[in-house]
Amino acid sequence: MSGGRERASAFAPASVGNVAIGFDILGFAIGAIGDTITVSRRGSPGVEIRGISGVVVDISHEARDNTAGRALLAMAEAVRPDFGFVVEIEKGIPLGSGLGGSAASAVGAVVAANALLERPCAPLELLSFAMAGEAVASGGRHVDNIAPSLFGGLVLTVGIDHPRVKQIPVPPEIRAVVVHPHMFLATAKARAILKREVNLSDFVWQTANLAGFISGCYTSDLDMIRASLEDVVIEPQRQALIPGFQDVRRGALEAGALGCSISGAGPSMFAWTTAASAPAVQAAMQREFARQSLKTDAWSFEVGGQGARVLP
């Protein structure tokens, strides 16, 4: 990214947070959809949201109540540029979909604004600014959508105050299938229903699955990924919020998916599968949502694409 521009637009992809076994720490980017944020300089300091367009328009124009705006306020406070930011937001990601839309807006904003700075910030600084922005939407600082939207691919983030980011390799034969049913589910609601405690034996089971999944990714061990891509802690608590959840999951697994769970806080769902089974898995998941009278969008893709980037 060349610094010192007057105006820059950045595309930031949607993402699947949690990935079944990595609640609040793991996510992967969905390159096919995302938010596009345009940031321009203005003479006076501060952040102004000038326009909101696309699939979502009813979000706050007040900078501190807007994820993109809040991220830029955090950036401005750290960097103290001698100019202000004017922001135009083009939402490609539906609100309340579980596809990391608020994270993408925050990420897109800081990546675009970074192109305006004479001395651009480092990626981990951008991550922190975007986390501050995403907190507007989720009520807390989370990185599981921010990090994949910023870096692309499957991303693990360790730590909140001093985050360390790790891009995890995904076996090349893997395809992700993501299905978005046309309904709204508030992230805050999906968080509020979670118990504050995890049973110790579920804790052991879930940690085994997480470690097995990470290990399976590094070693292209599809059998291990299949055995371990199962959420025994969060999914049982949230599945009732998604009409047809059990049928969608069963349909995906019967069609050959290695695993199937909730994308972020839902209602979107994702599956991992081999390339050969991806069409059947996607069709099964869409069919089961249709039986709930829910229209869907769906994507099948290789995990490992680009993260957010300044548009030419």
Next chain:
Amino acid sequence: MSGGRERASAFAPASVGNVAIGFDILGFAIGAIGDTITVSRRGSPGVEIRGISGVVVDISHEARDNTAGRALLAMAEAVRPDFGFVVEIEKGIPLGSGLGGSAASAVGAVVAANALLERPCAPLELLSFAMAGEAVASGGRHVDNIAPSLFGGLVLTVGIDHPRVKQIPVPPEIRAVVVHPHMFLATAKARAILKREVNLSDFVWQTANLAGFISGCYTSDLDMIRASLEDVVIEPQRQALIPGFQDVRRGALEAGALGCSISGAGPSMFAWTTAASAPAVQAAMQREFARQSLKTDAWSFEVGGQGARVLP
């Protein structure tokens, strides 16, 4: 291993269970000490414990109350050989040390007995038999000591009924330091004090550390290993059982350790460090135990040695 022998001896190494962030699922072998189990055929079926020698002698001679005996009973029930097993146990691992002694006896027994069979069992079958044996000591089926004693190195086990085992590569510059203070701590007591629930935010923190640690091992990322080798769930509950725990841990970290925690249920403690810092880390840990008037044994070694094996 050649099958059909009349008599075989097997050495099974001690091990560090849990490894701070992998409670009940992760462990690594300590090649320097272990139990040696000799199994001979006898005409009549069944399992007889004929001799117990070494650093522990006051364990049951009753096969079903002895970890080696119980493991062989499980094996005999599955394999149904037309002969029985006579067992001599030479304990090299102190009881109640947190060094996986009961697991090693169970593993050594099944590896030795396997050499007597015309059609030897597969490694995962041996794992299951040994788990049945280790349950005598711990009151439940656990694999975090069994798997490293059987396979060697750093081992992750996913699942109990159908366990999948993964040997995790350890960066070659890493040394493990293990310090055993001369006191007895009953595993059952160390398990009984654990709360049955884990706070959700601690769950997220610990899972991030586990994933970071595994990822750091696969990528030789010592900074990530240092950041993530920290147990925020189990260690806070158990540390009061170990005199001087905080001082030993602080001493290790100040001497350059990447992390330091309890070995299994304790009281032994382990650290991971670079080869260059290993002598200072070991000295610091031994010094702090000495200030508690505890004598110690200590080992520094590369993680990744052999697992259990039939002796020539």
